[in-house]
Amino acid sequence: MEDLFRNFWWLMFPMAWFVVEGWNSWLKYQARRDALKLIQAYAEKGQTPPPELLGTLSGVTAADPLLGDLAATGSAAPSTTNWGWYQVALFGGLAGGFVFLARSNILGDEGLGDAMMVAAVVLGALALASLVYAITWKRPRG
Amino acid sequence: MVELFRDFWWLMFPLAAVICGAWDQWMKSRTRADEMRVLAAYAAAGKEPPAELLRALRRDPVEG
Numbered sequence: 704m705e706d707l708f709r710n711f712w713w714l715m716f717p718m719a720w721f722v723v724e725g726w727n728s729w730l731k732y733q734a735r736r737d738a739l740k741l742i743q744a745y746a747e748k749g750q751t752p753p754p755e756l757l758g759t760l761s762g763v764t765a766a767d768p769l770l771g772d773l774a775a776t777g778s779a780a781p782s783t784t785n786w787g788w789y790q791v792a793l794f795g796g797l798a799g800g801f802v803f804l805a806r807s808n809i810l811g812d813e814g815l816g817d818a819m820m821v822a823a824v825v826l827g828a829l830a831l832a833s834l835v836y837a838i839t840w841k842r843p844r845g
Numbered sequence: 846m847v848e849l850f851r852d853f854w855w856l857m858f859p860l861a862a863v864i865c866g867a868w869d870q871w872m873k874s875r876t877r878a879d880e881m882r883v884l885a886a887y888a889a890a891g892k893e894p895p896a897e898l899l900r901a902l903r904r905d906p907v908e909g
Contacts, residue, residue, distance in 0.1 A: 707847055711854060721861045725868055732872045739879045742898065746886035757897040821855065 710814055735760065787837025794830035798823045 738760045745752040801823035803809075805816045880902045887894040 704847075707850065710851070714854065714857065718857065718861065721865060725865065728868065728872055732876060735876055736879050739883050743883045743886045746883060746890055746892065746894070749890050749892060751895060752898070754897060757895065757901055760898070761901040825858075 713815070713818060783842060785837055785840045785842075787833050787840050790833035791830055791837055794826045794833055798826035798830055801826060 738756060741756060742752045742760070745756075801819045805819035805823060808816055810816075883898070884894055884902075
């Protein structure tokens with residue numbers, strides 16, 4: 704069992720990421736639900752909810768479970784910054800780093816080298832997808 | 846069991862993606878149900894829901 708942990712300890716990081724994203728999504732859902740409950744209370748009393756409350760409803764968005772906050776701007780207005788290039792640099796840099804670690808065998812474990820190549824391929828695909836996003840991105844009007 | 850895990854550990858990634866997708870759909874479905882409840886409350890009160898509210902609800906809760 705200890706041997707298994709030594710070989711696969713790094714799996715904790717991607718798995719923790721999935722758990723954190725799920726938790727994040729749940730919290731955002733709760734915030735949206737609470738705002739809706741308040742609006743419903745106003746509606747039942749026949750009153751108009753304040754525009755600030757409606758504004759929070761537009762701003763509260765559930766996170767994308769795969770891309771997280773990189774995909775969700777967290778605000779109602781579309782972002783005027785092309786974050787695609789940032790993601791290209793981030794994912795591309797990480798993919799390059801993982802390829803270097805896998806090739807140089809710097810950690811001295813061949814099994815780990817294979818795992819790093821898998822991670823590099825996944826990150827490389829994300830960098831490629833981000834590149835397409837960055838090239839096709841259009842600045843919102845207004 | 847340990848040997849099976851060594852051979853198929855990579856399956857955790859697609860499985861996690863499927864679980865995340867299902868979770869995402871579940872959150873969307875619950876959000877839509879909550880939104881419908883608010884609109885129903887307006888309908889029951891015989892009032893038109895504010896345009897801002899309708900605009901906010903038209904947005905995809907996940908896409909933002």
